[in-house]
Amino acid sequence: MKKVLLLNGPNLNLLGTREPATYGSTTLADVEAMFTAEAARLGLAAECFQSNHEGALVDKIHETGRAFAAGESIGVVFNPGAYTHTSVALHDAIKGVGNLPVIETHISNVHQREAFRHHSYISPAAAGIVVGFGTDGYRLALLGLARKAGL
Numbered sequence: 318m319k320k321v322l323l324l325n326g327p328n329l330n331l332l333g334t335r336e337p338a339t340y341g342s343t344t345l346a347d348v349e350a351m352f353t354a355e356a357a358r359l360g361l362a363a364e365c366f367q368s369n370h371e372g373a374l375v376d377k378i379h380e381t382g383r384a385f386a387a388g389e390s391i392g393v394v395f396n397p398g399a400y401t402h403t404s405v406a407l408h409d410a411i412k413g414v415g416n417l418p419v420i421e422t423h424i425s426n427v428h429q430r431e432a433f434r435h436h437s438y439i440s441p442a443a444a445g446i447v448v449g450f451g452t453d454g455y456r457l458a459l460l461g462l463a464r465k466a467g468l
């Protein structure tokens with residue numbers, strides 16, 4: 318069974334506990350359970366990983382790039398959190414591992430928010446982008462990624 322990675326960046330462990338007007342009341346555990354169930358429905362094994370540390374996210378992208386090259390993974394649904402707007406390292410990691418399909422996903426509509434959220438270092442390296450659908454966006458991103466993989 319091929320794998321799919323749900324990768325969440327800094328502060329997304331707080332999902333559902335604060336700022337419900339912006340991020341909703343669904344917790345990260347809820348999102349991961351939904352993602353795992355939806356992946357299973359598509360015949361995929363989900364792995365879920367969240368970190369507040371940029372290097373840990375870089376390492377996970379490298380690991381998944383190797384799994385993709387070996388035909389063991391279809392790619393990543395990735396919410397890089399605030400690193401979206403700052404991280405050349407994450408941009409380089411995605412580019413550096415080759416063709417790994419990464420679907421950049423944001424819960425909020427970042428383009429409706431502060432100007433500093435309008436630029437993404439991830440988008441030029443992403444295979445697709447989902448923005449502004451709340452936590453449903455993770456499911457939409459998974460469906461798009463699966464479709465790109467021919468599922």
Ligand code: CA2
Pocket residue numbers: 327328329331332333334335336340396397398399400401422423424425426427434
């Ligand atoms: O809309 C998104 O998904 C974001 O990636 C979320 C990031 C933000 O920096 C991006 O601009 C857009 C912030 C994640 C913080 O998540 C929290 C969730 C609940 C309570 C506090 C923070």
